[in-house]
Amino acid sequence: MAQMSGAMGSFIAAHDGSAFADTSYVASAMLADLDAHHRVACTFASLSDDQAEASRHADVIASYAAHVYDRCGQMIGGLDGRGYTWGPMMTGCGGTWGGSSGDPVGLGEPIFDWGIGTDGQPIVRSGGFGMMMSGCAGCHGSDGHGLRTMMFTTPNITYPNLADPLGMREPDGSRGPTYTDDLIRRAVVEGIGADGERLDIAMPRWQMSDEDWDDLLLFLKTLR
Ligand code: HEC
Numbered sequence: 001m002a003q004m005s006g007a008m009g010s011f012i013a014a015h016d017g018s019a020f021a022d023t024s025y026v027a028s029a030m031l032a033d034l035d036a037h038h039r040v041a042c043t044f045a046s047l048s049d050d051q052a053e054a055s056r057h058a059d060v061i062a063s064y065a066a067h068v069y070d071r072c073g074q075m076i077g078g079l080d081g082r083g084y085t086w087g088p089m090m091t092g093c094g095g096t097w098g099g100s101s102g103d104p105v106g107l108g109e110p111i112f113d114w115g116i117g118t119d120g121q122p123i124v125r126s127g128g129f130g131m132m133m134s135g136c137a138g139c140h141g142s143d144g145h146g147l148r149t150m151m152f153t154t155p156n157i158t159y160p161n162l163a164d165p166l167g168m169r170e171p172d173g174s175r176g177p178t179y180t181d182d183l184i185r186r187a188v189v190e191g192i193g194a195d196g197e198r199l200d201i202a203m204p205r206w207q208m209s210d211e212d213w214d215d216l217l218l219f220l221k222t223l224r
Contacts (some may be wrong), residue, residue, distance in 0.1 A: 051130055108219025112136045112144075117212045127191065128204035136216075139202075144223040146171055153204050158223040168194075184220070185213055 110116045115135035117123045128139075129151070140152050141147045146156040153171045155161075161168050162184055165186035177194035179187070186192050191205045208216070 045112075074195070104215045105218045105222055108215035108217070110135070111212055111216045112219050113142070115206075117209065118215060123212060124207040125204035127201045129202065154203075157220065159221045160224060162194075162220075180215060184217065188213070188216075 008196065014024065020069050025199045037145075063080055107118050111118075111123065113135045114137075115125070116121050136144065139147060139152065140157045141154075144156065144158045146154045148171065155171055156169060161178035165178055167178050177183075179194045183194040187199060187203075189208060191199045191201070193199050
C-alpha cells in the first residue's frame with residue numbers, strides 16, 4: 001500500500017480517522033482507477049499492450065481491495081495500531097454474517113469473493129485472464145453456479161454439484177467426473193480436472209496455503 005499511504009493518511013486524519021473516511025477514500029480511488037482504465041482500455045495497438053494495462057489495473061484494484069480487507073479486520077478488532085476507534089464492532093469481512101472473525105467458513109468467503117487470503121493479501125495465481133481481480137465468484141458467479149459470458153463459460157462449482165456421485169453437471173448439461181475434496185484442491189492449485197485432464201488456462205492456478213484451502217473448502221460446502 002506504499003503508493004497510497006501518504007495521501008490516504010492525511011485524508012483520514014482530516015476526517016477524524018473514521019473508518020468511513022478510509023473506506024470512502026479507497027472506494028473513490030478504486031473508481032478513479034477504473035475510470036482511468038476505461039479511458040485507455042482497448043486503445044492500444046497490440047493485444048499484449050492492452051493486456052499489460054489490464055493487468056496493471058487489476059494489480060491496483062487488488063491492492064486497494066486488500067487494504068479494505070485489512071481495514072475491515074481492524075474494524076472487527078475495534079482499534080488499529082494508531083489507536084483510532086473504528087466505531088461500532090462490525091460482523092463483516094472475515095465473518096459470514098452472524099459468524100465470528102475466527103470462523104473458518106467466514107474466512108473462506110473473501111477467498112471465494114475476491115481471491116484474498118486469510119493474510120489479507122491477494123492469493124498469487126497464474127492463468128485466468130490476467131485482467132481479473134476476482135476470486136472464484138468473478139468467474140463462477142457469486143452463488144458458484146457458473147456463468148455464461150461472451151468470453152467464457154464456467155461450470156457450477158457448488159460442492160453438491162462437484163461431488164455428485166452421478167458425476168458433476170457440466171455447463172452443457174452432460175455429466176462429468178465426480179470430485180472429492182482432494183480432487184477439488186488439485187483442480188484449484190494445479191489446474192487438473194477430476195478426470196486427470198488439464199483444465200483450460202482460463203481457470204487460474206492458485207498458490208494457496210493449506211489454511212486458505214481449508215477455509216475455502218468449508219465455504220464451498222456452504223454453497224447450494
Ligand atoms: C478467471 C476465471 C476463473 C476464476 C477466477 C476461477 N475459475 Fe474455476 N474455472 C474457470 C473455467 C473457465 C473453468 C473450466 C475449465 C475447463 O473446463 O477446462 C473452471 C473450472 C473449475 C473447476 C473444475 C470443474 C470441472 O469442470 O471439472 C473447479 C473445481 C473450479 N474451477 C474451481 C474454482 C475455484 C474454487 C475458484 C476460486 C479459488 C475458481 N475456480 C476461480 C474459470 C475461473
